[in-house]
Each structure stands twice: as C-alpha cells, then as structure tokens.
Amino acid sequence: MNYIMEIFIFSFIFIILASSFNLLLGLGGLFSIAHSIFYGLGAYFSALLVAHTEMPVLLAMLLSMILTGMFSLLLAIPTLRVSGDYLAIASLGFSIVLIDMLSNFEFTGGSAGLTGIKKIEIFGWGFTESWMFAVFTGGIAALVLALINWIAKSPFGRLLRGIREDETATMGLGKNVFLIRISVFVMASALAGLAGGLYAHYFRFLSPDGFGLSNTITIICMVVIGGIGTLWGPVIGAFILMGLPELLRFLTLPPNMIGPLQQILFVVIVLLFIYLRPNGIIGVKSKCKESGEQTKLESTEEGVVIR
Template structure:
C-alpha cells in the first residue's frame, strides 16, 4: 500500500487520504467474488484492480481539478464516502457485520493458509509492485511525474500534459492499492468496514513520509519499522498500569525524532550545497 501511494504522493506530489478506501475496494471485491460466486483469488485481483481503477478514474476528473491542500481535503471526502458505502450497503457489503467465510488462496491446488506460505506470497507481490514502480519512475513518464512534483507550471509550459499525467498516476495508485486488499481479505477470512478507515489512510501516508517521498525501498523499510516498533515496545517491562499509554507516548516521540532528524539533515545538506556553490 505504501509503495502504491508513493506513485502519486512521492513521485507526483498528489498527497491522497483515500488509500484505505481503494484498499477496501480490493478486499470487498475479493470477498464477494469468492464467497458468492466461487471466483478464485487469481481472478478477483484483476477484477478488483479494474473496478478500483474505474472508480479512481471517475473521481480524478473532479478531484484533480483542485490543487495542493484542496486536493488533500477532496481525497479525505472520497475516503469518507467510500467508508460510508461499505458501512451502509448492507445488501452488498454486509454493512457493519462484514463478510465472513472467505476461503484461503489456492496455488496449484495447494491452500496457502499458513503464515510462512502467505508471507512468501505477499513478498512476491511486493517485489512485483516494486519492480513495476521502479521502471515507471525511470521512464519518461516517471520523469514527467517528478517534474510535476517540483514545478507543475513549468512542466505545463514545456508542453507536457500535466492533467493527463496526474489522472494516470492517481488511477494506477488506486489500482495497485486493491492488491493488498485482496490479500488481506483471503488471509484474515473476514472483513468489515472498520479496517478501511481514515486512520488507516493516515497511517499509510505516514509510512511514505517516514520512508521518504519517492523512495520505494524507503516505503518498505518504514512499513517494517512502523509495524514492528509498537510490538518491540511491549518488551520494555513497564508497569501494567501505565504500559499502554507510555508505549504510545514513546512511539510518538520516536516518530517525531525521525521526521525532525530527516528535515535537519536535508537542511544541512542544502546549506552545504549553497556554501560550496
């Protein structure tokens, strides 16, 4: 999810808070297709990507008319709408009760219901998405996206179709976000709307920021760090009465230090470059 968001937020500068919504679209597509129609995971993934891409394409015609802070607020509204649809379309999504009984993924007739086998499958998808986004970032289209991030007006002045590039970037981001949704649904075997909230979108955006905007490997490292850090804090041996609150405080302080250190390093490098120049 963090890698997919890096395509729009990191490469293009389109910071989106609707990532969890598209994540949920992938999960519900996989859940509905497998439980109601017996469709396998390998077919539900491309179907989910297609549906997520079509929804993102329609949304982009409106959302990408806005810029910067207004675009962020617009994607926030999109996230709220998608969550509300998942929560209220009871006949389709099961509403607050969700969907249960999602079957395990089968590969060559073997069920991938173990943790190790599912981890290996997930890593394969991570590598494929990383390889795809790395090639995009090194292509001519990727250079256009980075140019838009740095100076949109200049990019438009040299004859590049900025609006079209933004639409493609936002749509591809949504399509890739549906893949982990399908994986999640088949791994947990039960989904409900509470997983696909605004808080999840903010958390994914935090991973991208901590790992470095536009850094695919940074997203992988930051995801591992931000997931494992709270678990590691459980072994500090703090009193049970205050352990929960102290862990949250320490976690927040560590994130603040990381972000501030990164900014300070960037500031020092900038000053050094100015002095050398």
C-alpha cells in the same frame, strides 16, 4: 512463530500501500487522503467477487485491482485539474462517504463486517502455514517495488517529475498534465486495491473501521519516516512502524496496557524521526548546479528513486 509471520505479512502489505502512496506523492506530487479507502475497496471487491461468482481468488484479486482503479476515477476526474489542498479535502470527503456506505450496505456485511472470505489458492494448492503466505506476500511486494522503480525511470516517470517540479513548463511542452495525473492516480489506487485483496484473503474478515483515516495516517507516516520519493524509504518505514510497537507484546505487561502503549510508542517514533530526520531515513536533499544558463536539480542521497 505464526505471530511473527503475521507481523511480516502486515509489513509486506503495508510496503505495497506505502510504496503506492509514495508513487502518488513522491513522484506525482499529489496528496490524497483517500488511499486507505482504495485499499478497503480492493479488499471488498476481491472478497465479494469470490463469494458471488466462485472465481479463482487470484483472478478476483486481479479484477479487484482493475475495479479499484476504475472506481478511483470518480475522485480523480473532478479533482485532478487542480491539486494541493483541494485534492486533500475532496479525498477526505470521498473517504468518509465510502466508509459510511460500506458500514450500511447489507451485502458488505455492514458495520458488523464481512466474514467467511476464501483463502488464496494457486491451482488448488492453498497456504496451510503462515510462512507460506508471508513468502507469497513478500514476493508480490518485491514485484510492486520493481514496477514502481521501472515507472520512475521511464519517460512517464520523467513527465511526472516535470509536473511536480514545474507544471507550467510541462504544459508548455504540450503535455496533457490532467491525463498524466489521472494515470498515476489510477495506478496508485489499483496497487492499493492489490494490497487490500491480500489482506482480505489472509485475515478473512473485513470491517469498514479498518480502512479509515487512521490507516491513511499510518501510510503517510511510513513514507515520511522512510523518505518521500525514495524506493526503499516506504519499505523501511513499514518495517519500523509495524515491527517496533509489536515488541511490547514480548514484555511482561498486562494485556490491557499493551494497546495504549503501542499507540504511544507509534507517536513517539513518528515525532522522533520528524525531529531527527525530517527528510526521512533515506531522505532526499536537492542542490542546484549551474552550468552556463542551465540549472539542473539533482538528488544527493543514495537510494533515491526520483532523479
């Protein structure tokens, strides 16, 4: 039972990660490879704040979100005047440097990892069972989805879509494209930091290896499989990529075969969905409808956030 609950907990954490990355990519049109490192920074910030200040865990998680968002400015400010390949390359280098730093600093536990992290408590009441933490994490994931949906439908969300579709036209309207890009980058990074705090205070062990490039690839695959720019796409992608490979553990296979087979199944799932559903399970297909001199871009699939 605890194992099944852990699958749900991991899935909810990755729903937050994939949805926040979808906010960045699907809504803002920004492709960053540093999303996983902000997940890691949120985890380390929260764990270290509790360890060295003895503040309540929930407060530490909130502060870690703010710190992660502020830290993301180190990457956002010099790179977001342009996007595309430059942002992807810069974010990759940023991730490599920070992983190396986390692996060598003594106060982060170095490459051996950080242990003894405090569990989450609410007014002195802790989660004694895995299902309790699963419910709590699921509730946080639901709040994050509601927030992203609200952002997408707000005037700020419409500005983001305008920049994604036609940056020059948006600038022509007098909008500060650079500031808008920084804002969505900080929001997405802060939400990744929230996911990191949840991870740290449940599993109570952090290692820099868990926040590397492979984790970013997993997040990207979840968004692509579910459907870029949709509300429920990252949710479906997270459950598929977290749940299906774990089914192998219920088969009578030698333990040393399960890990490699899970990786193979992961790759097969991704390739199948890219081939069969290149737009994702809840894909976004657009068509142009002309009326006089105006052309309107509309989404034609249900469940689409970006309209």
